[in-house]
Amino acid sequence: MTPHPRVPLVLVSGLAAEGNDELAELLRRAGPGVAVVHHDLRQIGSGIVRRRIRLGPRDQLTALELAHGCVNCTLREDLLPLLRRLARRPEVDRIVLRLDEAMEPEPVSWAIANVLVGDRPVSDDVEIEAVFTTVDRAAWLADASGDELLLERGLLGSPEDERTVAQVALAQVEFADVLVLAGDVPDAWCAAKTAAVLDRVAPSVPRVVLKGANSGLLFAAVPPESRRGEVVDLHGALLRGQPPLHADCGIEVLTFTSQRPFHPERLHEAIDTLLGGVIRTRGRAWVASQPDIAFWLESAGGGLAIGHAGPWLASPDGPDWTDVSPERRTLASLRWHPVHGDRAQELVVVTDLVAPKEIEDALNAALLTDAELAEGEAAWRSYPDPFGEWHEDPCEATEDDAEDEERHVNAANRKEEPQ
Template sequence: MVDDSIPVTVLSGTLGAGKTTVLNHVLRESDERDLAVLVNDMGEVNVDADLVAESSDISEEEEELVELSNGCICCELRGDLLDAVGALTSEREFDALVVESTGVAEPLPVAQTLTMGFDQSDLDPTEFYEETGIEPLERCHLDTTVTVVDAHQFHEAMESEEILDDDGTKKHLGDLLVEQVEFCDVLLLNKCDLVDEETLAEIEETLEALQPRAEIVRTEHGAVDPDALVDTGRFDFEDARTSAGWIQELQEPHESAEEEHGVTSVVFEARGPFHPERFADYLDSFPETVVRAKGHFWIAGRGDEALTVNVAGRSIRVGPGGTWVAALPPEEQQAQLEANPELEASWDEEVGDRNVMLVVIGTEMDHDAIRADLESCLLTADELEEDWSTYEDRFPTFDYEEAEEEGDNADADAQEEVGLAD
């Protein structure tokens, strides 16, 4: 990165959280800092770009405002995003760039695009690069990722059954909100004037549990100091990618102390497998006090594959977790053990690396009940001796060869929403 590289801020948030209001406030209050803006909207007409142009001095005519419409920059418009960033930064006429993503965008793939550029294996060189020979990211760097959260609608969004359509990709509202919270440097808790102090404190505790690394800033009507969002130097891709609360709990398992508003976490570990029928039934009646749960598990009858579970609000998804090392041919197994000392240290003589590890985050959770319910899903001593193939398995199946070909996002893309009882 060159010394005068242009800092880029990515502004995320679900529909109606107040991203455009925040952006317009930042534009008005930036004083001597000259900002360029890239606005992404799912519609053919970019309504957000029109609102930015109407509410500020910025304009398309001066080439400070770029619209990316009819698609999302976290998936189908990633090449267009690089094109636009390259064109904007090829002749420096501004001090910083703010990218407002669409309300259905996940910030992690946007950050990957703005960090890795063409190093993403599935992304072809853009028109800008082919015409100019200039790497789109040569003159800029991702500086800050910001997520705007609607305090007034936070609990409703987490509990909502609403499914959003991202150009044919279905996204659960609560799941999307959690993903936006878990990958950011700054959390703007907006519309605080519509919520009482006790509720705000409870929401903040939940946000801190989901993303311990982010700075939380309360705002009303999107009014925030531009210095909190622009040219902060806060972004580090690896820190952002591994700083979600559930990841930290899995890496350093511990049971959190009871907070004032009861936001706590439970880590559950086991060597034996879940009974597929009992665990499916448990997921069908998952406690409503749980805000977030994630991890991997082993079910009886599937000795080769690990599965993942991903709970965010009312969304419960099960996905592929890969092949257990214990299921590999002896030569490959030995190679994996030699390459991973931690794996070898935790290896069990009977089951190898097969295990269950889940983290559960929630409000006013009954830890003993959750732990007891999960333990009751494990096979009993007698069941360990039974024929596991006789158990009903309602969990989805996955094509691992196809998932490997699809690359890093295969796990998330392949996950299936459950209602397993349906």
């Protein structure tokens, strides 16, 4: 039997609700076979999601009641099966998935490629053509540098969602193939500083102004090397493209690397420097008390999340070299240590109101001293460790691969935090 061609799928994300609606409508007008899907999560705390499907002249609104009110359940119970059904309808030639403002496109892309619906993932039926993220030119900079919780904004992915607006704003931008600039520019300084931040957190992502754009212009802007839904390798490069290294509007980039571990307590203290005057921190950390696990550390504005990125290649239970990406193998080969293998610190920090030197000094002070390094791994494991307990997602998954799904969705949303 000849497999049927996959239907192109476009993801629209962003915190700008009006911009998202305008972009989704623009894409819908590209042809009568474009289906637009939107799951409104504003009432998810009550277990209700409002689903809207538009296809041609039809506009269907349905209230869904979920056993567990969360994004993961919405994906598994409704969105993924719906994408398969739409893809198999002969009149549908493209699907536009207009994500709720609280949703990040990366975990959705992972679910499309990995979560089984029946006996196959939905990626057998749809192919991610592009990820467009809207950026409200008047509000995005404040959103990306603030400490407001999604709850305070009235946006939630689940009743237990503790993410900040900044975490979502930056995750949406970093995963985009094209940034779509919506709304009016308030002043020249805001425009220049917003551009300086975007140049450093998403250096390879082109930008298109929504006003006056058309679908042809948007798709033409997608670079050939775009990820198109490809999920981030937490052990891969921390930035796609080359950000400017000079300061612009006070925005700078610091790259911190070291091949000695952090002391857990001193790292915990140093983390405070990443929460004031810092736009973004992303990277891997080697903590002496847990030497076999790579930590994933990420801050956005005033929000911080720390999670596990899995074992190092040199760990006793680490993956085989043949099971990891070529990019990870290359990076590990370049820094391989005869004793510690690929264990290393690799952090990229985008600063605003704090000098990069201040952050670098704080992180250097958190590393093991020569005397501590000489004590060896057995002694390191006995250090008091404030990173020892981890948040678990309360939702019980139903698929056979649910544990992997939950682990990846949490990592992608960076919601695992020390208690």
